[in-house]
Amino acid sequence: MTDVSPHELAIRMAEMARTMAQDRTLDTILTEVTSAAVELIPGVDTSGILLIKPRGGFESLAGTSDLPRDLDVLQMTFEEGPCVQAALADTIVRTDDFRIEQRWPQYSPAVQKLGVLSGLSFKLYTGDRTAGALNCFGFRPTTWDADAESIGSILAAHAASAIIATQQEQQLKAALLSRDRIGQAKGIIMERFGTDDVSAFGMLRHLSQEQNTKLVDIAQQVIDTRSN
CATH class of the missing domain: 3.30.450.40 (GAF domain)
Structure with missing residues (x-):
């Protein structure tokens, strides 16, 4: 050098x-x-x-x-x-x-x-x-x-x-992926239980707090139930 x-x-x-x-x-x-x-x-x-x-x-x-x-x-x-x-x-x-x-x-x-x-x-x-x-x-x-x-x-x-x-x-990619998963989970809950968007999100948040689990992980669990 x-x-x-x-x-x-x-x-x-x-x-x-x-x-x-x-x-x-x-x-x-x-x-x-x-x-x-x-x-x-x-x-x-x-x-x-x-x-x-x-x-x-x-x-x-x-x-x-x-x-x-x-x-x-x-x-x-x-x-x-x-x-x-x-x-x-x-x-x-x-x-x-x-x-x-x-x-x-x-x-x-x-x-x-x-x-x-x-x-x-x-x-x-x-x-x-x-x-x-x-x-x-x-x-x-x-x-x-x-x-x-x-x-x-x-x-x-x-x-x-x-x-x-x-x-x-x-x-950013992780945040977008999380948003998509939560959106999918809300859609499943709305279809399954006949609730609106706000109520579906409230159910996800309640489960997250109850199980001390991240919201996105709860959303993934909901998504997984659809394929079972």
Whole structure:
């Protein structure tokens, strides 16, 4: 990786912004982000994205090689490391040399065995459901400068925006599906019991409260009775 001029950086960022405005998959956008990290940040040899789920588990996405996932596995196993710290706490976590890094006594020696000597992680503001980080690693000790942190922060913002947009799309689809199920269930109740729309919804809501079950799940149960 060679240094890029401000003009080249501006062009690359504009290209990524246009990509996000197009109908592209989340995987495609995140892959472009991690590839750009390797291309634009001097000292970065591989990059990936870690998403941590609130109820346990994680996803390792868009790695430019298999190494980022291996490093994510180590961090989740040891419950320590820069990516986890960036995802859950700090905005930027930097390690210029893992050989002298003291914050993660299990993780630091392990990554050296994999040939990684430096790292730079950026928190992804992905909303309430997930915590994430854009993670960059180098095979040599690297003194990360302000330019590296600035570029990484911009790339992390691109990645976070793509993740949030995908989450919102999924939530919208779920909401529409729920509305359709409730509508179907109301129609079944109206036909079966000769009630109006308001009364049918009231019956669904009463069953939901009585059984301490989500309204959409009660609606699905009603729909299922029609096919039995």
